Amino acid sequence: MRFVVVTGMSGGGKSTAIHMLEDAGFYCVDNLPVFLIEKFAELVAVPDNGISKVVLGIDARAGQKFEEVAGIIDTLKERGLPIEVLYMDASDEVLIKRYKETRRVHPMNVNDIGNRIEDGIAKERAVLTEVKKRADYVIDSSKLLTRELREELDRIFVRNEEYNSLMVTVLSFGFKYGIPSDADLVFDVRFLPNPFYIDDLKHQTGNDKPVQDYVKSFPECGQFLDKLTDMLEFLIPGYIKEGKYQLVVAIGCTGGQHRSVTIANELYNRLKAGDGKFGIKLLHRDVKQAR
Structure with missing residues (x-):
């Protein structure tokens, strides 16, 4: 019963x-x-x-x-x-x-x-x-x-799977529209070259492969993602142990449409491929803002 x-x-x-x-x-x-x-x-x-x-x-x-x-x-x-x-x-x-x-x-x-x-x-x-x-x-x-x-x-x-007490939200945003008020951790990726200034990429977003390929072509992008993933994999078990239920990881660039979206997508995929001891979802706050 x-x-x-x-x-x-x-x-x-x-x-x-x-x-x-x-x-x-x-x-x-x-x-x-x-x-x-x-x-x-x-x-x-x-x-x-x-x-x-x-x-x-x-x-x-x-x-x-x-x-x-x-x-x-x-x-x-x-x-x-x-x-x-x-x-x-x-x-x-x-x-x-x-x-x-x-x-x-x-x-x-x-x-x-x-x-x-x-x-x-x-x-x-x-x-x-x-x-x-x-x-x-x-x-x-x-x-x-x-x-x-x-x-x-x-x-x-119903499926009787293991309960995940922590829900991690990976959220992209644009600094020009303000830092998300519910963000727990904020990371600025404006150090990466901006696709906005390339005509063929300007009207695309980090959800489009050409923008992703451009952003990830820079060694700094991979290095940043490796270090960020490693840090979060270290921090998350501690948050779970302390009984935290929500963790919002906010990734920001200027407009929230290119670099932050690309990084957020990749970070989400990396964390989702982990041990499954926490829930995870992906949100892009400003990706639909007028460009």
Whole structure:
């Protein structure tokens, strides 16, 4: 039997994850009151009941004794129930944006609608602290597309592949449009010759082979990529060990269309060919800017 508890921040993607798991064949129950969790677990754990995959969604709503959930999870594990905890998270900035778009009241503010969204988020994070410590899987949906979330859930709960706690985003950008605000590591590749000044390459991008061939024809390009790849392969295991969930590696050139795109593409391919202990995706922020 597989018993998955889905919880996390309101607006972090819990409902979406539950619906996706339901599509994958899980029997799903959402918003079950805390005091019914143990009884529900006992009922679904009965042998030969025809249910082999269960998802239970739990929200940290105002008025519920959510602080008891961590203890309940411990108790169920001690009884031998194969319980797994999926914690859906997102940055404060993303959560605020999502709530402003939907105009919903944050669940932690229902008894005091005068409180700011930020207050509700801070209160919820505090309430969820102990449950998050018990999470088997933490997925930060801040930058995930719907299809990327579905792929991650499918990999964990359908294909039963190893869970990658860290998602690395390789992001190209143009300095003329500003450094990405969410970048963790920023690398400047403007030391490489600029294809923009070559007529045949000016209106192409680093996604086109002629530009790639030009940029990679310089020895400095290969040397830089070797050193950068080596450094990231050294750093990433440390980030995973420290519990980091998102790492944005930003590669910048002047306009974000030639050199940075070429380097980002190559770096992505190199990291993707690694040991698979982290998730990785590729984004080009400014590649479609007018040239």
